[in-house]
Amino acid sequence: MKPQRSLEIGTGLFVLLGFAALFYLTTQLPGSGLAMGEAPGYRVQARFDNVGDLKPGSPVSMAGVRIGRVESIGFDSGAYRAVVTLRIDSEYDQIPDDSDASIQTQGLLGGKYVGIGAGGSETFLKDGGQIEFTQSAIVLESLVNKFFANFASRGSEEAPAGTTEKTP
């Protein structure tokens, strides 16, 4: 009877450990895990000239605090602009309706998110509202192009400095 008992205890321990690990992986690891989607919220639309690689599910933040998520990204074929629907948690219901939305990047290689800067209006954004002032995603390539164009025009004036080569 004894070895059977210790075997069952061992199995129980193993199964418990396994499920604890599974539980940790499914609930703690993904920040957007099981808790996502349940909090009530309201929807606001914002139109951008260019959303870059913003994706549904990207965070919406204000002063660095996450206040909601991007729900969907559509296309307005009349104005040729992207229509981004933001879902803001209902506890943040005092956002001035003249606030601005801009698409920003987390770190150098991080994902895109929508940053909202507070305006000064006395009336607040409501469900179905619209953010009028938007700033598009910064396209890194065009920025780099601009930088190199600048660099090249400056470099040609002091060309000799650039021609020295490193000796091994």
Add this chain to the structure above:
Amino acid sequence: MIAETLQRIGTVAVFLVRLLVQCGPALRKPRAVVHQIYNAGARSLIIIMLSGLFVGMVLGLQGFDLLQRFGSEDALGVAAALGLLKELGPVVTALLFAGRAGTALTSEIGLMRATDQLTAMEMMAVDPLRHVVAPRFIGGVVAMPLLVAIFNVIGLFGAQLIGVQLMGVDPGAFWSQMQAAVELDDVNEGIVKSVCFGLACSLIAVHEGYTAKPTAEGVGLATTRTVVISSVLTLLLDYILTAAFLGR
């Protein structure tokens, strides 16, 4: 050659169906199943945990070295977590499982076959599939996802150990970037993979044992085949599943 391969696949498929039919009745004797979960799972725990730790540590080291070149060593947590969850965890665990538990299953059942125990059971109208094979199959299938989960958690700990403690990655960035980047879908992908690998490896192991030639050489050959087929099948399935998940 082609006909032979087809025949093998056919016999495995028929065997799987017969086995699945017997799984229900086998579950009515939970003692036997618990015993097999212990054999396949709990006794593989040490090797899985050790391997997980070292795989995680190596991931931390290599990932740090690579990411450092781009100045984004903060993303080490993401790299380690996704690498472990989606690929290394399920695959390495399945390979270890084939070597540790799969061979044990094959040689045990094969030896029963070689010493006529299975034949004796058939003579007594006791179905060996239900009483010998099915509990072992279920044990393997249950143990595998749990082993993968444990492997992943230990691996993350190993990566954290090297990345944060040794290499000085900021612990806050390590964990928060990981939590921001890992989606529930990534975790699910790993779980689906581990279940599939568990089914495949357990099936191959019990089938090879059950159909082993009843000689010492036959059991040896069957054990070797278990490792070879399970490993190749795991990697093949891994590619197919990855393609399916990425295709979504």
